[in-house]
Amino acid sequence: MERISAEQIRNWLSEDRELVVYDEIDSTNNAAKQWAREGAPDGSAVIALRQTAGKGRLGRSFYSPNATGIYLTVILRPTLSVEQSTLVTSAAAVATARAIERVTGISVKIKWVNDLYLGGKKLCGILAESALLPGGKLDYLVVGIGVNVSTDSFPPELSEIATSLAAAGGGEIDCNHLIAAILEEFEQVCAQLETREYLEEYKARSCVLGKPVQLVRGEELQEAFALDIDRDAHLVVRLPDGDVRTVSSGEISLKGDWR
């Protein structure tokens, strides 16, 4: 894997932007929040070659070994409402899927809420965190994106559920190119947050729509059928009793072969 550097990423970018690349950091989301508090401009990005405490959703960790993945956090200072800001993770999922396809030719699926999947295994996770101003308006958002690029062995608890671009036959991947592509696609998709245009692509890339799923609530699983993604990127499901319900957060699992 080509070594990641700010200079190499900039070579692929059509416009300059503020970038920091760490060899090692606890979490690029933490570093980005710190930088945002110090005034980092909209669109600035933090990248690390490895994370010692990579964070996932729902209090989980994100496996972030040295120089085999992309660990990237983008700082946004949107003029959006707090409600609209929840759309940013779905925008990041579409942008990252587009970038991966453009740079590697590999087509990836989106598993609601915002994981990218390949061949039924997780390839990429996204974690957004926000900070509010005293009046309740959004101060900044940090959107963390972790992509397994050339990881060839995962810890036992992940080996059956995680994959990497290399494992899917992605060949030699230039991470600097892929990072630049993610940054640019993300900027473009974010421009559609008001109109929600990008949600059509989100739906087209979904690997859950039209399938039986299980809603995960702690230890409890509830059977459901995934019907649609609504304008807020929430999942619309039909329950076994025929009730239609909108699910705004949490997790689903898929049953059977859903590649």
Ligand code: BTN
């Ligand atoms: C998930 O799978 O639940 C979300 C994973 C998000 C991982 C990325 S890697 C870059 C950024 N820094 C972190 O600590 N987490 C995100």
